[in-house]
Amino acid sequence: MSTLTFLGGAGTVTGSKYLFDTGDSQVLVDCGLFQGLAPLRRRNWKQPPLDLDRLDAVVLTHAHLDHCGYLPVLVRHGWRGPVFTTEGTADLAAIVLADSAHLMVEEARQANEAGWSKHRPALPLYDAEDADRATRLFRPMDFEVVRAVADGVDLEFGRAGHILGSAWAHLTLGDRSVVVSGDLGRPGHRVLRPPQPRPACDALLVESTYGDRRHDDAAATALFASTIRRTAARGGSVLIPAFAVDRTEVILVELANLVRAGEIPDLPVFVDSPMALASLRVYRQAVAKSWPEIRPELMHGEDAFDPGRLAELHTATQSMQANDPKTPSIIISASGMATGGRVLHHLKSMLPDNRHTVVVVGYAAAGTRARQLVGGAREIKIHGRYVPVKAEVQVLDAFSAHADADELLAWATGGPAPGTAYVVHGEPEGAQTLAERLETEHGWTAVVPRDGERVLV
Structure with missing residues (x-):
């Protein structure tokens, strides 16, 4: 049976990384950079939290740094596998990663010149060459097309309406299926069409950035x-x-x-x-x-x-x-x-x-x-x-380009109830509030996973 490990985006709105392991294949959905508090940022500098020799593919839901910004770190450590994205994500992530690398190099340079870093010398997490190598791994896909991305793992993207190219990811792992929401957009987004409804699945990962708030x-x-x-x-x-x-x-x-x-x-x-x-x-x-x-x-x-x-x-x-x-x-x-x-x-x-x-x-x-x-x-x-x-x-x-609490709930419950809903990519209060609403208002089994937790799919 396949397993899912939460390597980021659990208990925090940053660093999204969800590792699926079928026993024969490993696929990482999102490869996000940790941002914000210093303890989170320091995690970016640790050894990658997975065995790169066993990782077959990466799937990116969209081009924001907290979902794609760690990819050059994997590349710096020698990984060269395929990265499946939509066309819009491929175009935008190339821009985002190049800019991220530039800012890291520039910040390290300024810190060394001004002497305000605790590190001697200050170094960038990655540079332009790492970012460029990462973007060369992109394998763009259309929406609503099913593609084998690893042995025994099929992928389909659906529109998420968050930013251009953003998608929810539908993974079929043998006889089980999982939907990862990525970041969901709003029905009233001023540029993009609303998120597409999700398909039926055995497990659902739903973001909760605004899990306890409403937009006016x-x-x-x-x-x-x-x-x-x-x-x-x-x-x-x-x-x-x-x-x-x-x-x-x-x-x-x-x-x-x-x-x-x-x-x-x-x-x-x-x-x-x-x-x-x-x-x-x-x-x-x-x-x-x-x-x-x-x-x-x-x-x-x-x-x-x-x-x-x-x-x-x-x-x-x-x-x-x-x-x-x-x-x-x-x-x-x-x-x-x-x-x-x-x-x-x-x-x-x-x-x-x-x-x-x-x-x-x-x-x-x-x-x-x-x-x-x-x-x-x-x-x-x-x-x-x-x-x-x-x-x-x-x-x-x-x-905000993020769906609010009611919009998240409407999208999540717009398809048949999964066996388990995992509420991710939210600060603790927002994630817990959304999980409780799924349980009390819809009778679902909904949990807020712990960072590093492994579950059966």
Whole structure:
């Protein structure tokens, strides 16, 4: 009988790794990097938690770092097997991994020059060569196509509607089947069509990022518009730390809608992230080619991603010029949790000025700077120095690409009850709340697995 081992994404919203072992084959679903709290990040540096000689394949549900960012570590340790993805995930993950490697190398360089690292010398977890070797292993698949990925293991992808290319994974392991949700999107995603219903399965792994929360879209849109108006009226600018992949596109579509409706002033909008700009090109190509994931209404007419005064900041010089905005503007910069990237320079410049506003538009993991801002921190540490927080901080969870509690429950229960539902990829309270709702409202057997736990499928 096949086994499943939870090597990450259990009890935390990061580091997703689920190892399936049939006895003859091993397949790892997702290969995520741990982010956030230092004890979690240190796990990235340990020996890979599986026998690479026995690993036959990796399956990636989507291109966010907490699901694909550990893959170059496997490659650095010598693994060269196939990595099965959708076309969109292959395109975006190549961008994400290259950017991650660049940031790691740059952060190590800065730490060594400034002397603020405890390590002598500071080293990157992986570099551009590792990331490039990892992307060469990709084997793109279409949605709704069944393919053998290892001896006795078949795979089918279904649309998850979280980011472009995102999928739930349906694995058939002999006479047993498992569905891994990956990260699920929202029925009202501004760019992508809703998640497809899941098939029947013996075991279901369902994410729980927002397992104990609900999104209020109408209130969030109104608050977003009023925040921009209020900030511009006092001569300030709005800084949006946004995930480069998908969140930037969602925010641009929302800004375009608000400008066209006359809800906000027509301000310059700067996208300041090489990865976000590369991602935007992929999304625009998907719209132009009418990919089945894209909402039909975006495929005709004017550019849905242009609010009117869009400026793309490609160079470091352009980025530095936007650090201290003289007139009201909107700056969208990565990373979304403010763990690295150009947004840190904008935060250093703008947080001490009470004219400005920082808008947190998605999930902020524990231990990240974005989480500190959400929690009301009066200062945050950036590049070895503490920066006072005097700017306004606004939180808008409804712009998250993650399904909320009711949406997760509706998707999970949209198919026949599995033998067991494993609630993963959530902080303890959110995961436990969703598991309890599955049990009490639907009579399911639902558990929150322990990190490192092994179960029979």
